[in-house]
Amino acid sequence: xxxxxxxxxxxxxxxxxxxxxxxxxxxxxxxxxxxxxxxxxxxxxxxxxxxxxxxxxxxxxxxxxxxxxxxxxxxxxxxxxxxxxxxxxxxxxxxxxxxxxxxxxxxxxxxxxxxxxxxxxxxxxxxxxxxxxxxxxxxxxxxxxxxxxxxxxxxxxxxxxxxxxxxxxxxxxxxxxxxxxxxxxxxxxxxxxxxxxxxxxxxxxxxxxxxxxxxxxxxx
Ligand SMILES: C[S@@+](CC[C@H](N)C(=O)[O-])C[C@H]1O[C@@H](n2cnc3c(N)ncnc32)[C@H](O)[C@@H]1O
Numbered sequence: 001x002x003x004x005x006x007x008x009x010x011x012x013x014x015x016x017x018x019x020x021x022x023x024x025x026x027x028x029x030x031x032x033x034x035x036x037x038x039x040x041x042x043x044x045x046x047x048x049x050x051x052x053x054x055x056x057x058x059x060x061x062x063x064x065x066x067x068x069x070x071x072x073x074x075x076x077x078x079x080x081x082x083x084x085x086x087x088x089x090x091x092x093x094x095x096x097x098x099x100x101x102x103x104x105x106x107x108x109x110x111x112x113x114x115x116x117x118x119x120x121x122x123x124x125x126x127x128x129x130x131x132x133x134x135x136x137x138x139x140x141x142x143x144x145x146x147x148x149x150x151x152x153x154x155x156x157x158x159x160x161x162x163x164x165x166x167x168x169x170x171x172x173x174x175x176x177x178x179x180x181x182x183x184x185x186x187x188x189x190x191x192x193x194x195x196x197x198x199x200x201x202x203x204x205x206x207x208x209x210x211x212x213x214x215x216x217x218x219x220x
Pocket of ligand 1: 022023051053055076077078079104123137141145146155
């Protein structure tokens with residue numbers, strides 16, 4: 001199955017002053033979804049969530065893959081400009097997205113307990129010092145797109161620690177990582193929580209060695 005990359009030409013240089021411009025890490029996430037397209041449609045997911053939607057490219061791709069008749073696509077971002085861009089990207093691609101301006105899943109987390117069928121996260125994964133992480137999370141602007149603190153994993157680990165409480169019985173998470181995040185350690189960590197975790201794509205993009213981990217409750 002070959003799915004079109006969402007249209008993003010409505011986003012301007014000015015938008016990209018504040019919103020993460022889709023790059024190789026965004027595209028590897030789309031490629032992972034495309035690779036699993038038959039699996040994803042066969043599972044008939046109803047509750048789909050993207051944390052940190054940025055431009056909205058991945059939520060739009062997922063929405064176009066699944067259709068909005070049976071699947072609800074919720075996205076979150078701490079950056080108001082990203083939430084606005086996500087709405088515009090949905091509209092430009094004839095789909096409706098539902099961005100929420102919040103930290104990770106904070107206002108909806110309890111309501112989503114064991115309810116998420118598909119969870120996407122291309123997190124701020126770049127290793128930085130703790131101070132940069134804290135300042136960019138407080139600033140809620142473009143810097144929050146990459147600053148990830150120690151091992152680039154501080155924000156990601158908050159989500160991974162809660163993952164067993166978030167995924168539905170058939171739930172699947174797609175997580176973008178770089179080698180500095182120690183993907184093999186993430187796999188072991190997820191297995192220790194009783195989840196199944198596999199690297200499904202790995203690719204070098206300039207200086208970054210990117211991969212997408214697929215994490216699920218059940219064997220796929
Ligand atoms: C690497 S960018 C990915 C953007 C988009 N998903 C993509 O793949 O192109 C990370 C995104 O996560 C958002 N983000 C960072 N910290 C967050 C937090 N605590 N809660 C929600 N979103 C966050 C950033 O604002 C940014 O839009």
